[in-house]
Amino acid sequence: MKGGEMLTVTLLLFLAVGSGVLAEPVKFADCGSKDGSILEVNITPCPTLPCLLHKGVSYSVNVTFSSKIESQGSTAKVFGEVMFVDVPFPLEEPDGCKSGIKCPIVNGHSYSYLNKLPVKSEYPSIKLIVKWQLFDDQEGLLFCWKIPVEITG
Numbered sequence: 001m002k003g004g005e006m007l008t009v010t011l012l013l014f015l016a017v018g019s020g021v022l023a024e025p026v027k028f029a030d031c032g033s034k035d036g037s038i039l040e041v042n043i044t045p046c047p048t049l050p051c052l053l054h055k056g057v058s059y060s061v062n063v064t065f066s067s068k069i070e071s072q073g074s075t076a077k078v079f080g081e082v083m084f085v086d087v088p089f090p091l092e093e094p095d096g097c098k099s100g101i102k103c104p105i106v107n108g109h110s111y112s113y114l115n116k117l118p119v120k121s122e123y124p125s126i127k128l129i130v131k132w133q134l135f136d137d138q139e140g141l142l143f144c145w146k147i148p149v150e151i152t153g
């Protein structure tokens with residue numbers, strides 16, 4: 001590669017990193033994934049924790065996990081933990097098999113679960129913990145992760 005090309009590639013790489021095109025995995029707490037194991041959680045954009053969630057913005061969620069079981073279906077549940085109380089967060093699409101996962105789920109395979117976290121303008125400006133669970137058809141947890149977020153205007 002010539003010097004000029006090298007410089008161009010380096011600059012493009014910096015631009016990609018700067019604009020968040022290369023998603024950084026988020027540091028999550030595992031809350032009991034038993035029938036699967038989480039490989040990576042990506043929330044875009046969320047460069048640092050707590051994730052600053054702006055009202056009116058929809059965030060992309062990409063959870064890559066491997067399954068330890070077989071399952072025909074999968075169902076997601078999301079909660080906001082405020083002062084140790086779980087407040088259910090209604091998902092537009094709770095069906096994991098319609099969220100990037102090709103069902104039936106096969107033992108030993110890896111999947112990327114894709115969904116959106118829409119932050120509505122009527123939400124209060126508070127700090128909370130987001131807990132995201134994906135259940136298999138035995139009511140077991142394919143994954144459960146938690147991250148701290150801060151809802152802001």
Ligand SMILES: *[C@@H]1O[C@H](CO)[C@@H](O)[C@H](O)[C@H]1NC(C)=O
Pocket residue numbers: 040042062063064112114
């Ligand atoms: C989700 O994350 C995985 C692991 O980083 C990646 O391979 C995959 O391309 C991502 N999917 C999307 C739609 O961003």
